[in-house]
Amino acid sequence: MKRVTIYDVAREANVSLATVSRVINGSSVVKEATRQHVQDAITKLGYKPNAIAQGLALQRTTTIGLIIPEASFTYTGQIINGLLDVARIYNYNVMLHTITEGITDAEKIVDVIIKSRVDGVIIYSDKMMEDSINMLNHYNIPIVMIANKGSGDSLCSVYIDVVKAIKDLCNRYIGYGVRDIAVLDDRRNRNSARLMAQGAKTAFEQNGLEWNNFITIPNEYRSTYRFVSQYFETHKHQLVIANRDSQAMAVVNAARENGIKIPEEMEVICLIDTKYNSAVRPKISSFSIPSYDLGAVSMRVMTKMLENDRITDREKCLNYLFTARQTTKNY
Amino acid sequence: MKRVTIYDVAREANVSLATVSRVINGSSVVKEATRQHVQDAITKLGYKPNAIAQGLALQRTTTIGLIIPEASFTYTGQIINGLLDVARIYNYNVMLHTITEGITDAEKIVDVIIKSRVDGVIIYSDKMMEDSINMLNHYNIPIVMIANKGSGDSLCSVYIDVVKAIKDLCNRYIGYGVRDIAVLDDRRNRNSARLMAQGAKTAFEQNGLEWNNFITIPNEYRSTYRFVSQYFETHKHQLVIANRDSQAMAVVNAARENGIKIPEEMEVICLIDTKYNSAVRPKISSFSIPSYDLGAVSMRVMTKMLENDRITDREKCLNYLFTARQTTKNY
DNA sequence: CTGAAAGCGCTAACAC
DNA sequence: GTGTTAGCGCTTTCAG
Numbered sequence: 001m002k003r004v005t006i007y008d009v010a011r012e013a014n015v016s017l018a019t020v021s022r023v024i025n026g027s028s029v030v031k032e033a034t035r036q037h038v039q040d041a042i043t044k045l046g047y048k049p050n051a052i053a054q055g056l057a058l059q060r061t062t063t064i065g066l067i068i069p070e071a072s073f074t075y076t077g078q079i080i081n082g083l084l085d086v087a088r089i090y091n092y093n094v095m096l097h098t099i100t101e102g103i104t105d106a107e108k109i110v111d112v113i114i115k116s117r118v119d120g121v122i123i124y125s126d127k128m129m130e131d132s133i134n135m136l137n138h139y140n141i142p143i144v145m146i147a148n149k150g151s152g153d154s155l156c157s158v159y160i161d162v163v164k165a166i167k168d169l170c171n172r173y174i175g176y177g178v179r180d181i182a183v184l185d186d187r188r189n190r191n192s193a194r195l196m197a198q199g200a201k202t203a204f205e206q207n208g209l210e211w212n213n214f215i216t217i218p219n220e221y222r223s224t225y226r227f228v229s230q231y232f233e234t235h236k237h238q239l240v241i242a243n244r245d246s247q248a249m250a251v252v253n254a255a256r257e258n259g260i261k262i263p264e265e266m267e268v269i270c271l272i273d274t275k276y277n278s279a280v281r282p283k284i285s286s287f288s289i290p291s292y293d294l295g296a297v298s299m300r301v302m303t304k305m306l307e308n309d310r311i312t313d314r315e316k317c318l319n320y321l322f323t324a325r326q327t328t329k330n331y
Numbered sequence: 332m333k334r335v336t337i338y339d340v341a342r343e344a345n346v347s348l349a350t351v352s353r354v355i356n357g358s359s360v361v362k363e364a365t366r367q368h369v370q371d372a373i374t375k376l377g378y379k380p381n382a383i384a385q386g387l388a389l390q391r392t393t394t395i396g397l398i399i400p401e402a403s404f405t406y407t408g409q410i411i412n413g414l415l416d417v418a419r420i421y422n423y424n425v426m427l428h429t430i431t432e433g434i435t436d437a438e439k440i441v442d443v444i445i446k447s448r449v450d451g452v453i454i455y456s457d458k459m460m461e462d463s464i465n466m467l468n469h470y471n472i473p474i475v476m477i478a479n480k481g482s483g484d485s486l487c488s489v490y491i492d493v494v495k496a497i498k499d500l501c502n503r504y505i506g507y508g509v510r511d512i513a514v515l516d517d518r519r520n521r522n523s524a525r526l527m528a529q530g531a532k533t534a535f536e537q538n539g540l541e542w543n544n545f546i547t548i549p550n551e552y553r554s555t556y557r558f559v560s561q562y563f564e565t566h567k568h569q570l571v572i573a574n575r576d577s578q579a580m581a582v583v584n585a586a587r588e589n590g591i592k593i594p595e596e597m598e599v600i601c602l603i604d605t606k607y608n609s610a611v612r613p614k615i616s617s618f619s620i621p622s623y624d625l626g627a628v629s630m631r632v633m634t635k636m637l638e639n640d641r642i643t644d645r646e647k648c649l650n651y652l653f654t655a656r657q658t659t660k661n662y
Numbered sequence: 663c664t665g666a667a668a669g670c671g672c673t674a675a676c677a678c
Numbered sequence: 679g680t681g682t683t684a685g686c687g688c689t690t691t692c693a694g
Contacts, residue, residue: 006672
């Protein structure tokens with residue numbers, strides 16, 4: 001099927017291109033009769049405007065780039081859903097890029113992004129992408145960071161205050177008399193792990209205590225489980241805070257296999273929970289991160305930047321909520 | 332930063348646009364000296380070709396559209412990863428679209444796809460989307476379907492033979508003397524459930540037996556778990572085959588809560604397992620669907636279609652592999 | 663080997 | 679209200 005262009009429509013409707021253009025862009029100056037005429041021609045020919053040509057003429061593509069870490073869809077999925085739902089409302093398309101830590105070269109991805117002339121880019125980022133962000137910033141392209149605080153001229157962010165979440169949690173437990181609280185590393189999201197540790201440290205310091213219970217996972221272990229199953233042969237804590245629910249599950253399984261009773265002897269809490277938590281026994285006590293909102297809000301922020309709306313808050317902090325389940329005692 | 336165009340480069344290098352164009356497209360006719368000269372200008376100015384303008388001139392965008400069902404990233408994630416890895420190799424971009432059954436209007440998404448002028452579209456589809464596929468076919472745009480067999484003029488598919496997988500499995504169990512095999516519905520993927528049932532039915536028929544052990548999940552139940560926890564109060568099977576591992580987990584949990592011993596009294600197997608299966612106890616015996624390959628192969632097929640390579644097989648069947656774990660006895 | 667010029671499909675002044 | 683026309687940035691004949 002030969003692609004039909006605006007010329008074909010113009011000829012069919014006996015008007016000029018300009019008029020057709022006006023009709024498809026909903027300009028109000030067109031006389032109703034001719035507008036109808038053009039509409040008919042459009043449907044008759046099955047004409048669909050060429051977004052590429054529009055993009056070239058308008059210098060905007062109504063497409064945004066989304067960059068996410070590879071293989072992490074379990075916890076990025078909801079973000080994407082939220083983002084796409086909002087994008088759809090505003091008629092934006094989304095170009096998806098993934099990056100792999102240690103493999104993807106910042107330069108390469110920036111290259112692709114810039115060439116594709118997206119109107120903006122949303123990055124679900126770890127600290128590792130600082131490079132890309134700096135380079136993109138140099139091109140003056142609007143950026144929204146998810147999960148990382150920060151802002152700038154054409155940079156906004158939507159994040160969850162991890163530090164505060166963990167700090168408040170630790171403060172509560174310290175209040176219960178608990179002193180042995182450990183934070184488990186997450187090699188897939190080192191930054192989040194770092195923030196959790198910071199929260200714990202702050203809470204302890206506020207109570208005049210010292211904290212250095214960060215459990216590092218050495219690189220040689222292929223999975224969290226591999227490591228913790230060994231770790232809990234010789235360790236035990238009153239409370240272990242993990243990043244993802246899958247890690248918390250690994251902790252629970254490993255601890256139990258080593259005879260540690262959950263939650264009686266050791267409690268486990270995670271920061272990010274996915275729908276799998278509901279299928280798992282015991283259900284992990286967790287924070288619910290509003291992932292969907294994270295995506296939806298960042299896309300909305302992006303549209304504001306692109307439409308030059310006044311942005312009241314360039315750093316949007318979303319709330320988390322703690323839900324006690326089966327891996328914590330109920331004090 | 333003002334965007335630098337091919338003109339700027341041409342001026343800087345004291346050549347014509349045509350020459351610059353030749354250089355960036357690697358044409359071999361350019362004299363090495365001028366080519367170097369142009370290269371220098373390009374790096375000096377930080378020039379990056381405008382893919383939109385190229386798209387308009389070449390009538391191709393090196394972008395493909397990917398359509399997946401919303402909210403299903405747990406089992407689509409690997410597909411996307413595979414697809415993007417291959418796309419990256421061939422320098423294709425991927426535009427992501429999600430559809431929600433019953434909500435997204437097929438017409439609307441086709442509209443968006445066509446307007447965006449992608450070179451081809453890959454659809455991870457259930458039978459539901461026949462409409463969209465037909466409409467797209469009408470526009471003569473190359474299509475690759477994932478998970479659904481079928482082919483046509485500009486249509487290829489990459490799939491797993493679910494029927495065969497389940498048929499073989501059932502045949503084996505029938506050989507063990509097992510007769511009470513049930514297949515659990517999946518409301519999120521009715522088609523897959525249907526194919527599983529077909530496989531079971533075929534196996535039984537091949538053995539001169541009748542089969543009608545399909546467990547339908549009524550719509551009023553909000554989750555598989557809600558339903559099965561009730562179901563297993565009054566039912567028990569020798570083997571239950573579920574589609575997703577999360578469903579299998581629900582079955583295991585529900586059965587146990589009703590005093591049914593797994594795997595001694597009832598075995599459970601699922602078709603699709605995600606990485607969560609490894610964090611769960613008991614580990615579900617399952618087929619491993621080569622999701623990554625599903626994505627990677629479809630993208631490779633797509634590049635072949637787009638590059639007009641000879642395609643030997645328009646319907647590519649990938650292999651599954653059964654892995655016995657803790658929810659099956661080892662016969 | 664390189665340059666001039668037409669065209670890809672559309673928008674947006676500027677005329678009329 | 680509608681038409682004319684000059685771009686948007688790039689590729690690609692066709693000359694030279």
